[in-house]
Amino acid sequence: MMEPSEVERLITDGLQVENISVAGDGQHFEARIVSPEFADKSPLQRQRLVNAVLKEHFDSGRLHALAMQTLTPEEAARQDT
Template identity: 45%
Template sequence: MQAQDIERLIEEQLPDARATVRGDDGVHFEAVVISTAFAGKSLLQQHRLVYAALGGRMEREEIHALSLKTYTPDAWQKLPS
């Protein structure tokens, strides 16, 4: 699995999501995901939405590890540059 594949899956499954995924070994990845779908949800709920978007690829170990940072658009805008 490639980083671009993970970005595409997340962006297809989460409303208006923007995903940036890095990883070069094919199984360990880091992702930053920004979506209005995260509004009002706990960090755990946000991460579960992303895992659900990946459709079981974590369980099948197509993706061995995914480090996630999730933000609403408002929270993203408030981050220091």
């Protein structure tokens, strides 16, 4: 079991993150991640970046599922207005 705050910390330790929110029940999580590292990357490439950061936790079974919304800062600014 993992806490949302732990998932958030792992992502922010592994990626340059401007804004992040994570919610979940211990195994299944949802995240909104805003990072300049997502610029010029497809949605699949963005997901792979995040999954690579969390790989050992997926492999161990501590983290079962993560639904994610991955945005650049510019995309997030447009969405938030």
